[in-house]
Amino acid sequence: MSNNDFTIKSNDPNAIALLTERLNNAKSRQIFMHQVNGYYAENGTLEGFENVLEGVTPEWVEKKMADMEKYENDKPYTDWMLRDVDNKIKHNEQRIKNVEYEQNVGFNGWAFNGGQAAANKTDMTLQLFFDEKPDKETREALKKVGFNWKGEDRGWERQLTQNAISACDKLDFLRTQDGKKPSEVQPKPPQRETGGQER
Numbered sequence: 001m002s003n004n005d006f007t008i009k010s011n012d013p014n015a016i017a018l019l020t021e022r023l024n025n026a027k028s029r030q031i032f033m034h035q036v037n038g039y040y041a042e043n044g045t046l047e048g049f050e051n052v053l054e055g056v057t058p059e060w061v062e063k064k065m066a067d068m069e070k071y072e073n074d075k076p077y078t079d080w081m082l083r084d085v086d087n088k089i090k091h092n093e094q095r096i097k098n099v100e101y102e103q104n105v106g107f108n109g110w111a112f113n114g115g116q117a118a119a120n121k122t123d124m125t126l127q128l129f130f131d132e133k134p135d136k137e138t139r140e141a142l143k144k145v146g147f148n149w150k151g152e153d154r155g156w157e158r159q160l161t162q163n164a165i166s167a168c169d170k171l172d173f174l175r176t177q178d179g180k181k182p183s184e185v186q187p188k189p190p191q192r193e194t195g196g197q198e199r
């Protein structure tokens with residue numbers, strides 16, 4: 001399984017290192033794609049490109065030329081291929097920011113009427129503890145937004161992320177005792193490069 005074939009979870013202690021590796025792979029891929037396209041634009045062919053870049057074989061050149069002819073592409077890497085790798089770079093850059101926030105900046109727990117929410121930063125889980133067993137309607141509402149019952153010691157929980165806090169905002173019974181949404185008592189999430197709010 002390659003580095004790009006599995007989901008990297010935010011609560012994985014190696015998440016930042018794995019995401020950084022994935023980001024660097026995508027950046028290297030982007031550079032390579034532009035080198036290939038540049039050579040083709042200058043020469044009208046990929047023949048001889050194996051002499052330009054270490055690791056490129058004549059077999060690879062032959063296959064890439066055959067693929068261009070097969071799919072009637074006007075260049076080795078099309079615009080959508082370049083956009084795809086660019087999106088991967090942006091995605092992984094944002095994931096790294098989010099994981100750093102979730103693991104290092106952290107979340108605050110809060111008290112709600114009839115219970116307590118705790119941010120377990122060791123396991124990176126959001127835990128909900130009720131003073132009394134929630135009724136069926138409450139239990140169903142918790143399940144609907146991704147919480148699972150983990151036994152009396154761990155309560156109801158789900159992975160500790162900004163999405164978990166947003167899910168709690170949807171449930172009025174999880175508001176703070178002074179009526180605030182859980183997101184209103186949390187540190188602010190990181191901003192995207194464009195300046196927009198992380199969604």
